[in-house]
Amino acid sequence: xxxxxxxxxxxxxxxxxxxxxxxxxxxxxxxxxxxxxxxxxxxxxxxxxxxxxxxxxxxxxxxxxxxxxxxxxxxxxxxxxxxxxxxxxxxxxxxxxxxxxxxxxxxxxxxxxxxxxxxxxxxxxxxxxxxxxxxxxxxxxxxxxxxxxxxxxxxxxxx
Numbered sequence: 001x002x003x004x005x006x007x008x009x010x011x012x013x014x015x016x017x018x019x020x021x022x023x024x025x026x027x028x029x030x031x032x033x034x035x036x037x038x039x040x041x042x043x044x045x046x047x048x049x050x051x052x053x054x055x056x057x058x059x060x061x062x063x064x065x066x067x068x069x070x071x072x073x074x075x076x077x078x079x080x081x082x083x084x085x086x087x088x089x090x091x092x093x094x095x096x097x098x099x100x101x102x103x104x105x106x107x108x109x110x111x112x113x114x115x116x117x118x119x120x121x122x123x124x125x126x127x128x129x130x131x132x133x134x135x136x137x138x139x140x141x142x143x144x145x146x147x148x149x150x151x152x153x154x155x156x157x158x159x
Contacts, residue, residue, distance in 0.1 A: 118153075130151045
């Protein structure tokens with residue numbers, strides 16, 4: 001008789017391999033960076049939403065504003081009514097442990113854009129364009145990021 005040797009895993013080897021992979025996967029999942037919101041990712045999201053607010057103002061030819069309240073923010077139209085944000089909700093909260101720090105040149109924690117995309121410091125009729133850079137700080141533990149909005153152009157930078 002000619003017996004051919006078959007190559008492959010035995011059932012026991014396969015079960016042991018799967019158990020080891022499951023244990024490793026549980027450790028990786030617990031330490032995965034995506035499981036917690038980093039300050040950088042939250043700053044990037046806020047900067048994107050500021051740019052979105054500015055683009056809305058320019059494409060719809062009316063004022064839109066980004067309003068910061070507590071540890072969340074929303075985009076509102078000229079009447080102050082919250083609109084649907086790109087993420088799907090009407091408000092975005094900072095991730096666990098993150099907070100807004102100092103807001104510079106943003107009275108009432110609001111940045112308004114006119115139909116030309118120029119940033120303003122208020123929603124009132126006597127509002128004027130910002131004359132110096134506005135900044136928003138997001139902090140968590142010992143890490144912080146600053147979002148800066150440039151006068152006249154409304155350019156958004158993260159540092």
